[in-house]
Amino acid sequence: MRLELGNILIKDVQFGDVTKVENNTLFVNKEELINLICEDENIKSVEVELAKPGESTRITPVKDVIEPRVKVEGPGGIFPGVLSKVDTVGSGKTHVLKGAAVVTTGKVVGFQEGIVDMTGPGAEYTPFSKLNNVVLVCQPKDGLKQHEHEKALRMAGLKSAAYLGEAGKDVTPDEVKEYESLPLLKSVEKYPNLPKVAYVQMLQSQGLLHDTYVYGVDAKQTLSTLINPTEIMDGAIISGNCVSACDKNTTYHHLNNPIIHDLFEKHGKEVNFVGMIITNENVYLADKERSSNWAAKLSEYLGVDGVVISQEGFGNPDTDLIMNCVKIEKKGIKTVIVTDEYAGRDGASQSLADADSLANAVVTGGNANEVIELPPMDKIIGYTQPVNSIAGGFDGSLKEDGSIVVELQAITGATNELGFNKLTAKGY
């Protein structure tokens, strides 16, 4: 399966009469976009705002971030099983509005949404401060239950990203990158002397604001399975979660999964990247046992020498992580796990809720309990009141002058466990 990603570099975003990409600027017809979102009867109203790198702007409570993409050649469309038909994606050609994103915010669904600052110390911790963001401030219709509320927002974000992505369909990309994964036996034949590796991606699947969808299927109702890495680049996996926003994968993270990219980077040179396994993180012990059994079984079946395992979330999923790691190691397959830490504000407590000596190769996205002060911003998109109760916030987080004292936990993507960032931690 071979996919060409054509990156159209977006350096600015502006409102305009027609939604289009011209000279690396994304123009957005606000009214058209609003009409599209308001097709959903569960959305009462929406405002569309722009947030650019370096601006004194704070977006909160952030639910999802999505990169606009459009399928140009090959079967299927973006977000298969959700927006497009369930055709198998991941081959042909896809255009990407690189440097742009859709961000969803509005009335808080739960305790779990995050903060994105476009400048200042907080901006250092979130990758989305570097993007030209089209922000949707959505108000749900009155009395909408939490699950429907979450879904309405999720769909609004995806629809908007696909709508903006269309604007790049006939634009010549600034750069083109190719990714190819061969059938297993052919891949082994092609690079017989390189160590065979796979990627095991754990998907958060614990319920409201903790869900992930694969080709439209709720991941908690799936068995661990194989998927082509390029399918992910066409939106085969989307996010329905932002609980403790620091270490949840937004749809943007999935589309740009850095482990996939960095394994491709060494593919054919230092490793033979033969495939990818996805496995869920359910709350029941039996589910954890079953899913990790399957992840280990599939790793063994692929005949790989090593795997990178990425976690999503913390605490309860630490159990899934260690089960996956231990069971795969016991098959004689070497593992590296990617996680983050909850070591307390002083960094002195144990970082994970589960551990095993076989987990001897760990990459960490940092201690999410570390406290940060976010200075006041000139503009707020969304509203800041929930920061006292979102995960990572506490009573008194929001100061009178608009500054916020929170744990990194509250910052969208701060301690991402796909290794998206440079943030890490070490023992002192």
Place this chain on the structure above:
Amino acid sequence: MSKIKVVHYINQFFAGIGGEEKADYKPEVREGIVGPGMEFNKRFGDEAEIVATVICGDSYFNENLEEAQAEVIEMVKKYNPDIFVAGPAFNAGRYGVACGTIADAVQNELGIPVLTGMYEENPGADMFKKSVYIISTKNSAAGMRKAVKAMAPFAIKLAKGEEIGAPDEEGYFSRGIRKNYFAEKRGAARAVDMLVKKLTGQDFTTEFPMPDFDRVDPNPAVKDISKAKIALVTSGGIVPKGNPDHIESSSASKYGKYDIDGVMDLTEETYETAHGGYDPTYANNDSDRVLPVDVLRDMEKEGKIGELYKYFYTTTGNGTAVASSKAFAAEFAKELVADGVDAVILTST
């Protein structure tokens, strides 16, 4: 600026008093340097000096722990030092434990920085590396010069309150305190690099060494549950509606204690969860799902349990540091015991 004042602690052997036969030597303080103090003073140069040396036999210290500690602390206090240095103890087990113990005690009681040094396999290293800075040394006194070379400048840094570098830069055993920083490469690239190294048999360094877990053995079964007073404790965040004490949705800084005298059932109108780490819908609809008051009331009526304790304790386990959880429980466990609670049902989510 005046010199930094150091009090040095050594055992009878390094003081030249004698070996095992003199290990019951009682604490004694001498002005100035004794034994390895000479090397320290050389390294301290103009910045610091040892004003007094406390000598104590290893057996005496370990066999008369409280007394010995109190005596040594009194001696140290008199000199009002800026820092306390013990050892280095190399691989001498009892000496290492003594150095760790006294350094920890001085730090806690006198509130001054402390430093010791020993070999990684010295039992004192494992016992105290979390609370005291311990410089890693060789396993015998042949490594004295090297040890002092690392300890002396580090002691000055500690005394001045300067920023302390990472364990591998400074030479101390990691105390397990996690600090964030920005690495050169993103995590994914570091993970792939680490996997390549692991696969090809090269050395690699994990970014998070697995911790030693504090596993707790369950207590023996309650002899007669039908007479027992049972308490409910949860980390599932169940609180009276409105979360009156503002318990955090994650990384809780507190716990709540709520009266359930006469409460037969937790309803959507009266209770909810403050926990931000799971789908709250089902707990908000019926909080008994997390804190089973209704079932326990039935069992109380049926005589299956003695009684349900009149309070429940609650916090959110979500992202909450183990140290915080321990501190909460240490506090309210006393109340449970004082109120004659026989058993606790601890529910998590």
